[in-house]
Amino acid sequence: xIFSNNRLGKFIRNGRLDLKLTQEQLAEKLNCxxxxxxxxxxxxxxxxxxxxxRIILVLNLSxxxxxxxxxxxxxxxxxxxxxxxxxxxxxxxxxLLENARTLLDNREExxxx
Numbered sequence: 001x002i003f004s005n006n007r008l009g010k011f012i013r014n015g016r017l018d019l020k021l022t023q024e025q026l027a028e029k030l031n032c033x034x035x036x037x038x039x040x041x042x043x044x045x046x047x048x049x050x051x052x053x054r055i056i057l058v059l060n061l062s063x064x065x066x067x068x069x070x071x072x073x074x075x076x077x078x079x080x081x082x083x084x085x086x087x088x089x090x091x092x093x094x095x096l097l098e099n100a101r102t103l104l105d106n107r108e109e110x111x112x113x
Contacts, residue, residue, distance in 0.1 A: 004043070007066075008046065008066065009040055009041045009042055010043075012059070016059060018083065023038055030051065062082065
């Protein structure tokens with residue numbers, strides 16, 4: 001995987017938009033300059049490691065998802081589910097797991113392998 005400033009900018013922007021934050025709101029949460037954040041999202045700058053860590057924590061993103069993206073990371077529903085899962089209690093996770101198993105076991109069309 002080749003690093004791309006544009007891919008990082010898109011990753012940050014999509015995370016911000018998923019949380020329905022404006023650039024101003026995110027810049028305030030990150031304690032960074034608004035124009036600098038805009039340049040990050042446009043791929044014109046690269047954040048320091050410290051700022052990158054703050055960004056992924058504030059936006060509830062996975063650094064692993066950026067470093068080793070899967071094909072599913074292009075699917076917005078998949079990405080949103082991952083973020084929501086991190087907010088669930090263990091009991092809620094078990095309920096969701098059982099629901100997912102039931103859904104897969106009872107779907108009409110089985111995927112081809």
